[in-house]
Amino acid sequence: MAGAKEIRAQIRSIQSTQKITRAMEMVAASKMRSAQQRMVAARPYAEKIRQVIGHLAHANPEYQHPFMQERELKRAGFIIVSSDRGLCGGLNTNLFRNVLAEMKRLQEQGVELDLCLIGNKAIQFFRRYGGTVVAQTSNLGDAPQLTDLIGTVKVMLDAYREGRIDRLVLCYNNFVNTMTQRPVLEIILPLPANGKVEQTHQWDYLYEPDPASVLELLLGRYVESLVYQSVVENIASEQAARMVAMKAASDNAGTLIDELQLAFNKARQAAITKELAEIVGGAEAV
Amino acid sequence: MAQTMQLDIVSAEKSIFSGAVEFVSARAVHGDVGILPRHAPLLVQLQPGEVRVKMPGGEEEYFYVSGGIMEVQPNIVTVLADTAARAKDLDEAAALEAKARAERALKDRSADIDYAKAQAELAAAMAQLRAIQNLRKNLR
Numbered sequence: 001m002a003g004a005k006e007i008r009a010q011i012r013s014i015q016s017t018q019k020i021t022r023a024m025e026m027v028a029a030s031k032m033r034s035a036q037q038r039m040v041a042a043r044p045y046a047e048k049i050r051q052v053i054g055h056l057a058h059a060n061p062e063y064q065h066p067f068m069q070e071r072e073l074k075r076a077g078f079i080i081v082s083s084d085r086g087l088c089g090g091l092n093t094n095l096f097r098n099v100l101a102e103m104k105r106l107q108e109q110g111v112e113l114d115l116c117l118i119g120n121k122a123i124q125f126f127r128r129y130g131g132t133v134v135a136q137t138s139n140l141g142d143a144p145q146l147t148d149l150i151g152t153v154k155v156m157l158d159a160y161r162e163g164r165i166d167r168l169v170l171c172y173n174n175f176v177n178t179m180t181q182r183p184v185l186e187i188i189l190p191l192p193a194n195g196k197v198e199q200t201h202q203w204d205y206l207y208e209p210d211p212a213s214v215l216e217l218l219l220g221r222y223v224e225s226l227v228y229q230s231v232v233e234n235i236a237s238e239q240a241a242r243m244v245a246m247k248a249a250s251d252n253a254g255t256l257i258d259e260l261q262l263a264f265n266k267a268r269q270a271a272i273t274k275e276l277a278e279i280v281g282g283a284e285a286v
Numbered sequence: 287m288a289q290t291m292q293l294d295i296v297s298a299e300k301s302i303f304s305g306a307v308e309f310v311s312a313r314a315v316h317g318d319v320g321i322l323p324r325h326a327p328l329l330v331q332l333q334p335g336e337v338r339v340k341m342p343g344g345e346e347e348y349f350y351v352s353g354g355i356m357e358v359q360p361n362i363v364t365v366l367a368d369t370a371a372r373a374k375d376l377d378e379a380a381a382l383e384a385k386a387r388a389e390r391a392l393k394d395r396s397a398d399i400d401y402a403k404a405q406a407e408l409a410a411a412m413a414q415l416r417a418i419q420n421l422r423k424n425l426r
Contacts, residue, residue, distance in 0.1 A: 041300040048296060048364050052329070052357050116384075123391065135384035136391060146298045146369065151380025158381065205329040205357075208314055214329050218355060221366065225298045 004267040011260045018253035024087070025246035031142055032178070032239035038143065039175065039232050046225045053191070053222060056215055059204040063211055066161055067219045068191050075112045077134075077156050077165040078103070080126070081172035081230050082119035083238040084139055089245035091173055091238060092121045095183040099171050100129070102185055114165055116156050118149070118231060134159065142235060146228050153227050157220060160189050168223075172230035173237035179244065181237035188226055191219070289323040290342050295349055295365040302367060303349060309340035310363055312356055321358055328358040337365060 057068065080099060082092050103113055117123045117136040126133060135155040140148050159165045168189035174182045207214050288308050295303040311320045313335030321328075334352040341347060351367035 038299075042298060044294070044301050045296045045298045045366060048294070048357070049366060052355075052364075052366075056329075117388075127391065133388045133391065135381075136388045137384055147380075150377055151382070151384040154377050154381040155384050203327060205327045208316060208319070208328070208330045214331055214355065217331055218366075221298075221355070221368075228298050 004264055004271060007260055007264040007267060011257055011264065014253050014256055014260070018250055018257070021246045021249040021253065025243055025250060028239045028243035028246060032236055032243060035142065035232065035236035035239055036175070039229070039236050042225070042229050042232055046222070046229055049218060049222045049225060053215075053218055056205070056211070056218070057191075063215070065212075065215055065219060067189055067223075070190050071163075071166040073106075073109075073111055073166050075114065075165045076106055076167040076169060077114045077116060077159060079116045079153075079156060079168065079170045079227060079230075080118065080122045081170070081227075081234045082117070082122035082125075083234065084120040085238075086121065087245065088238050088242040091181060091241040092125070095171060095173055096122070096125050098183045098185060102169070103131075114156075114159065116152055118152065118227075119234075140231065144228070144231050144235070146224065149227055149231065150224065153224050157223060170226060170230055172234045173241075175233050175236040175240065178240045181241055188223060288342065291321075291323040291361045291363055293339060293363045293365070295337065295351070295367055297354075297367045297369045299369060303339070303347075306342060307339050307363075308342055309338075311338040312336075312351075312365065314356075319356075321356075321363055324360050325358050325363075327360070328356075330356045330358070332356055332365070332367075337367075 078099065080095075082095065086092075106113065113131055115126055115131045115133045117126055117133055118138070118140070120138045123133075123136055123138055135152045137148060137152045156165070156168055160168055167187060170184075170186045170188045172184060174184040176182055290306040290308055293303065293305060293307045293310055294301070309320065309322055311318055312330070313333045314330045315333055319328075319330055332351060332354045335350075337349045337351055339347045339349065349365075349367075351365065352369065354365060354367040357364045357366070
């Protein structure tokens with residue numbers, strides 16, 4: 001049995017760890033709330049663009065933008081969104097495992113891969129794993145700006161437009177609720193053609209300057225907003241996962257302290273008993 | 287009372303304005319366009335500039351957008367605004383930078399792998415040490 005003094009030192013060190021994890025839990029909780037608000041705020045834009053694109057594609061069946069054409073899959077692009085920091089449970093690992101499985105499946109079909117990485121964790125992971133990284137960005141902070149993503153997304157959009165990649169997949173953690181974050185792999189290009197054709201009445205927009213350039217602009221903005229949305233959602237997921245992980249850590253520290261406290265009391269009691277026995281023994285000897 | 291229509295100004299990051307208005311004017315690529323209620327469906331590419339809005343009651347409000355797209359339906363107008371200044375060469379520069387970052391990281395690869403390797407070895411050594419300590423404690 002270790003001495004009472006050592007146990008006390010251990011208890012103290014675990015207590016300070018617990019203080020840190022508890023503080024991190026509370027910080028994550030408040031950051032999660034603001035990230036959720038940002039998530040909600042970003043939604044109307046993407047929804048509105050989707051409506052307009054849906055209508056455009058419907059009204060102009062003769063005009064086919066490259067982003068809407070399905071091509072034979074030879075090379076795929078992955079945009080992988082991860083967190084910048086760790087200590088958030090299995091959030092990133094789960095996502096990467098799913099991504100790796102999908103990548104392996106594609107590679108077995110002879111499809112080559114281009115990666116576009118967002119966030120430090122993805123950069124570290126895929127650097128070791130290998131793969132062609134064509135663009136990367138990190139340290140976006142808690143309130144990312146669309147401006148920070150434009151360049152990264154443009155690399156992939158250009159690659160798609162020039163036919164270097166035939167599919168663009170967006171990988172991120174979907175924020176379901178505080179307890180659940182789901183890794184999602186979403187094909188964003190080519191745009192899924194919406195099958196339902198409502199032929200109630202035929203109408204079309206007036207365009208300025210012309211349908212092609214408006215559509216071009218819209219589609220670019222649409223993909224950007226999707227990526228932005230996924231980054232914001234990933235941040236909310238990160239904070240939620242961190243909050244849960246830190247809560248578990250604080251709880252564990254609590255049980256550990258209880259156990260050690262018990263051991264400490266026993267050790268102290270044993271020391272006192274031993275001392276008493278010695279005194280009694282000594283008195284008898286005299 | 288004059289007719290009104292619903293106007294929404296949204297950017298990728300947030301909703302900027304939403305409400306009933308009497309008149310909207312924005313700067314399109316070929317010049318200003320003014321929209322009154324019951325306008326024909328229209329899709330316009332906007333230039334950086336002001337969106338002028340006339341509220342019911344005659345008040346006017348101005349919003350600055352740095353480009354974007356305006357969608358007009360007979361009773362609904364939506365401005366999909368860009369918040370950041372967008373120009374072709376600016377975008378191009380950002381794209382090049384993202385690429386450069388990836389290439390730079392590729393070059394630094396050796397240093398980083400060494401670091402990762404060292405970290406892994408350290409973790410393994412620490413685990414061994416802990417195991418030995420536990421063993422000692424139990425033996426005592």
